[in-house]
Amino acid sequence: ILGWGLAVMLGIYVAGSISGAHINPAVTLALAATGRLPWSKVLPYWLAQILGAFVAGGILYFVYQGALVHACLL
DSSP: OHHHHHHHHHHHHHHHHHHHOOHHHHHHHHHHTTTTTTTHHHHHHHHHHHHHHHHHHHHHHHHHHHHHHHHHOO
């Protein structure tokens, strides 16, 4: 849990001043619903978050492909 918390903290610290540290689409929706983010920015933020998730998934698959194949053969 500590590792996850540190990773989230680092992400917020690095990207907070650029994007407002929107961690996931739920945060973006909550900020728009409370008036702290214009609704016109919700869709672009969501698209960027989802695209980033797919890119990260692709990178992780590429990096750990050998381990995944080995685990499936067990």
